Amino acid sequence: xxxxxxxxxxxxxxxEYCILSILKEEDAYVAxxxxxxxxxxxxxxxxxxxxxxxxxxxxGLLGYRWExxxxxPPRKYYGLxxxxxxxxxxxxxxxxxxxxxxxxxxxxxxxxx
Numbered sequence: 092x093x094x095x096x097x098x099x100x101x102x103x104x105x106x107e108y109c110i111l112s113i114l115k116e117e118d119a120y121v122a123x124x125x126x127x128x129x130x131x132x133x134x135x136x137x138x139x140x141x142x143x144x145x146x147x148x149x150x151g152l153l154g155y156r157w158e159x160x161x162x163x164p165p166r167k168y169y170g171l172x173x174x175x176x177x178x179x180x181x182x183x184x185x186x187x188x189x190x191x192x193x194x195x196x197x198x199x200x201x202x203x204x
Contacts, residue, residue, distance in 0.1 A: 102133055107143065108132060108186060111152065111171065111179045118156070118170035144169055152178050 106128075113119060121140060134183050145189050147153045152175035157165045171179065 102135075106133065106135065106139075107147065108179075108182050109181065110140075110143065110147070111175060112172050114153065115176070116178060118168040120158075120166040120168050124169070132138055146176075147175070151175070 092182070105180055109128060109131070110124060119127075121137065125135060125140060128203065144153065148155065148169070151172055153169050154172050155167050155169045158168055160166050
């Protein structure tokens with residue numbers, strides 16, 4: 092079993108949640124989303140993010156708008172829909188529960204004397 096495969100699967104499992112969380116504060120275009128993920132050490136390539144954004148849009152969680160750019164072609168800005176905000180709230184609760192459960196399981200227990 093290769094450790095890199097396991098790491099990649101762990102990252103993929105939380106990527107959707109991270110993207111929705113990034114868009115909670117403000118709309119963003121793909122390069123901005125990728126930069127925020129990179130800053131958080133979640134390295135993602137464009138080939139991974141576009142299908143995910145399309146899937147989230149098709150599920151009604153994201154919308155988008157086109158905005159003119161001063162440095163090139165128009166940019167597609169993604170933002171959360173109301174359904175996306177509700178979905179993110181539910182995911183946040185699940186994430187907290189999961190994080191707590193993993194911490195319980197992975198934190199070494201001190202032995203009582």
